[in-house]
Amino acid sequence: xxxxxxxxxxxxxxxxxxxxxxxxxxxxxxxxxxxxxxxxxxxxxxxxxxxxxxxxxxxxxxxxxxxxxxxxxxxxxxxxxxxxxxxxxxxxxxxxxxxxxxxxxxxxxxxxxxxxxxxxxxxxxxxxxxxxxxxxxxxxxxxxxxxxxxxxxxxxxxxxxxxxxxxxxxxxxxxxxxxxxxxxxxxxxxxxxxxxxxxxxxxxxxxxxxxxxxxxxxxxxxxxxxxxxxxxxxxxxxxxxxxxxxxxxxxxxxxxxxxxxxxxxxxxxxxxxxxxxxxxxxxxxxxxxxxxxxxxxxxxxxxxxxxxxxxxxxxxxxxxxxxxxxxxxxxxxxx
Amino acid sequence: xxxxxxxxxxxxxxxxxxxxxxxxxxxxxxxxxxxxxxxxxxxxxxxxxxxxxxxxxxxxxxxxxxxxxxxxxxxxxxxxxxxxxxxxxxxxxxxxxxxxxxxxxxxxxxxxxxxxxxxxxxxxxxxxxxxxxxxxxxxxxxxxxxxxxxxxxxxxxxxxxxxxxxxxxxxxxxxxxxxxxxxxxxxxxxxxxxxxxxxxxxxxxxxxxxxxxxxxxxxxxxxxxxxxxxxxxxxxxxxxxxxxxxxxxxxxxxxxxxxxxxxxxxxxxxxxxxxxxxxxxxxxxxxxxxxxxxxxxxxxxxxxxxxxxxxxxxxxxxxxxxxxxxxxxxxxxxx
Numbered sequence: 001x002x003x004x005x006x007x008x009x010x011x012x013x014x015x016x017x018x019x020x021x022x023x024x025x026x027x028x029x030x031x032x033x034x035x036x037x038x039x040x041x042x043x044x045x046x047x048x049x050x051x052x053x054x055x056x057x058x059x060x061x062x063x064x065x066x067x068x069x070x071x072x073x074x075x076x077x078x079x080x081x082x083x084x085x086x087x088x089x090x091x092x093x094x095x096x097x098x099x100x101x102x103x104x105x106x107x108x109x110x111x112x113x114x115x116x117x118x119x120x121x122x123x124x125x126x127x128x129x130x131x132x133x134x135x136x137x138x139x140x141x142x143x144x145x146x147x148x149x150x151x152x153x154x155x156x157x158x159x160x161x162x163x164x165x166x167x168x169x170x171x172x173x174x175x176x177x178x179x180x181x182x183x184x185x186x187x188x189x190x191x192x193x194x195x196x197x198x199x200x201x202x203x204x205x206x207x208x209x210x211x212x213x214x215x216x217x218x219x220x221x222x223x224x225x226x227x228x229x230x231x232x233x234x235x236x237x238x239x240x241x242x243x244x245x246x247x248x249x250x251x252x253x254x255x256x257x258x259x260x261x262x263x264x265x266x267x268x269x270x271x272x273x274x275x276x277x278x279x280x281x282x283x284x285x286x287x288x289x290x291x292x293x294x295x296x297x298x299x300x301x302x303x304x305x306x307x308x309x310x311x312x313x314x315x316x317x318x319x320x321x322x323x324x325x326x327x328x329x330x331x332x333x334x335x
Numbered sequence: 336x337x338x339x340x341x342x343x344x345x346x347x348x349x350x351x352x353x354x355x356x357x358x359x360x361x362x363x364x365x366x367x368x369x370x371x372x373x374x375x376x377x378x379x380x381x382x383x384x385x386x387x388x389x390x391x392x393x394x395x396x397x398x399x400x401x402x403x404x405x406x407x408x409x410x411x412x413x414x415x416x417x418x419x420x421x422x423x424x425x426x427x428x429x430x431x432x433x434x435x436x437x438x439x440x441x442x443x444x445x446x447x448x449x450x451x452x453x454x455x456x457x458x459x460x461x462x463x464x465x466x467x468x469x470x471x472x473x474x475x476x477x478x479x480x481x482x483x484x485x486x487x488x489x490x491x492x493x494x495x496x497x498x499x500x501x502x503x504x505x506x507x508x509x510x511x512x513x514x515x516x517x518x519x520x521x522x523x524x525x526x527x528x529x530x531x532x533x534x535x536x537x538x539x540x541x542x543x544x545x546x547x548x549x550x551x552x553x554x555x556x557x558x559x560x561x562x563x564x565x566x567x568x569x570x571x572x573x574x575x576x577x578x579x580x581x582x583x584x585x586x587x588x589x590x591x592x593x594x595x596x597x598x599x600x601x602x603x604x605x606x607x608x609x610x611x612x613x614x615x616x617x618x619x620x621x622x623x624x625x626x627x628x629x630x631x632x633x634x635x636x637x638x639x640x641x642x643x644x645x646x647x648x649x650x651x652x653x654x655x656x657x658x659x660x661x662x663x664x665x666x667x668x669x670x
Binding site: 060224228243244245246249254255256257258259260261262263264265266267268269270271272273274275278 | 395559563578579580581584589590591592593594595596597598599600601602603604605606607608609610613
């Protein structure tokens with residue numbers, strides 16, 4: 001495999017398990033080195049990381065969890081997550097030097113990954129921004145492929161697409177978000193029918209009644225807590241709740257209790273959680289559907305791209321105060 | 336329609352809306368009178384009540400509710416609920432004098448009911464105890480027609496049948512109940528695989544792990560609150576929660592919060608509420624299935640029958656302290 005190449009590799013390390021809101025100081029930048037060769041007989045792939053995805057689910061990996069759908073991060077090691085990368089060397093015949101890929105990688109300049117069926121995907125269509133493969137063309141966005149009506153955290157990575165897909169399906173779509181700027185974005189750019197700033201609503205129940213005088217058929221749940229309680233009061237009979245995330249709860253040591261669950265019974269509501277991993281088999285169909293729409297401008301996708309691995313901790317922390325507008329991405333390198 | 340007949344009619348009146356646990360003093364016995372004639376041109380049915388059903392859902396009707404699946408009781412009027420009765424006079428051609436019926440009636444000796452499609456059913460098979468039509472052959476029990484694994488409130492009207500049906504389907508079935516006597520009943524009479532007294536478990540999570548080391552596939556939810564939180568910790572991936580009732584919450588002014596809902600997402604759990612009213616179209620099929628099993632002794636059904644309308648308030652109140660063993664019924668008259 002040629003000459004041994006060792007180069008410097010900047011990494012973002014999780015220092016320790018986190019309680020409460022994560023802070024930049026929970027992470028540190030470390031200058032490490034990496035050998036850019038595939039050992040004889042190994043099937044690893046050596047990646048140069050280009051874009052990294054910041055996602056709320058990563059909060060769960062910052063604490064010690066058991067039996068979760070995904071492992072905790074390892075304190076002292078780099079954070080891992082979805083990203084876009086270029087293949088530098090490959091011991092796996094499915095990937096060649098020069099390929100662009102997206103999948104599970106490290107928060108570092110270079111990563112060594114052992115490909116499995118579900119952790120690394122070759123990028124074939126390069127005619128769209130590469131960063132999109134951390135978002136609309138990558139992991140979290142396949143989750144939006146379905147119908148909805150009320151969407152919380154609606155300007156974020158998932159919410160913005162849920163709303164647009166629901167509109168394509170002919171739904172009346174209302175979104176909530178945490179600032180005037182985001183609410184304006186929902187209405188002007190993503191073409192939601194209505195949107196409101198939940199921080200300015202003292203009574204979420206009253207806000208929902210204003211926009212849904214006849215009730216909500218479908219709630220796409222991204223936030224949990226008080227919003228879920230208010231939504232339960234406003235669901236229609238036989239309504240459906242798609243449980244995708246509960247970001248309002250991730251940083252609380254003791255989660256808020258949800259008090260209105262009896263409405264699941266009295267209104268015969270179905271509430272079901274899902275994780276994108278269960279739907280990877282639909283990914284190629286999803287790409288067939290979405291790429292032409294992106295190219296034709298029928299789907300709008302807003303990213304908040306921060307440049308430089310050194311800014312990755314701030315970007316990740318900012319997710320939980322709603323600092324980002326649209327999908328939060330870190331550009332490690334543009335090529 | 337012959338001579339006018341006016342006779343005395345003892346009634347159980349709800350005095351006022353109830354907060355907290357209902358007390359006998361929230362109800363009062365009243366001596367009223369009733370005219371036992373169907374007015375000309377009216378389609379009402381005049382019933383002599385035989386058995387009345389005490390059900391936890393009735394607690395919800397003791398408070399002022401809006402948009403619930405069933406109306407509140409009217410303070411100053413008799414309580415209403417499911418019961419078994421004999422037809423004394425009928426203005427509806429579907430019912431004849433002398434027919435036995437079950438359906439929605441009043442907590443009184445005689446009631447006047449306007450039949451609709453879903454409130455009054457003729458009893459054809461009289462070869463089983465008539466009181467069964469308040470339970471296993473009546474309203475709440477159709478809900479049990481399905482598979483389950485963990486059943487809370489398992490010795491009660493619904494739970495005892497859920498467990499037996501789940502056993503017929505070849506499930507491993509564990510139930511919880513609130514006394515040693517009930518736990519013994521679950522194991523000896525209803526043939527649950529295991530049962531435990533939740534009041535003696537300081538750690539419900541640990542108790543569930545003891546009986547379900549590999550997790551719970553199906554939870555039949557009758558109690559809510561802390562039990563639901565413990566169950567969420569122990570559900571398997573893609574588990575299902577059938578939400579039938581939440582009796583632990585009905586008497587609380589502020590319900591307990593449920594804290595572990597994020598497991599709906601991480602374990603992709605489906606939780607769905609249902610109300611028996613949606614399944615009335617299956618009732619005749621259910622009877623075909625269940626009556627032969629009762630006659631053959633393949634299904635056991637335990638009732639707690641109190642005699643006398645004057646004891647109805649105590650029977651109803653006792654539901655919420657778990658006083659009853661099996662389905663609580665009030666016998667107003669044996670014929």
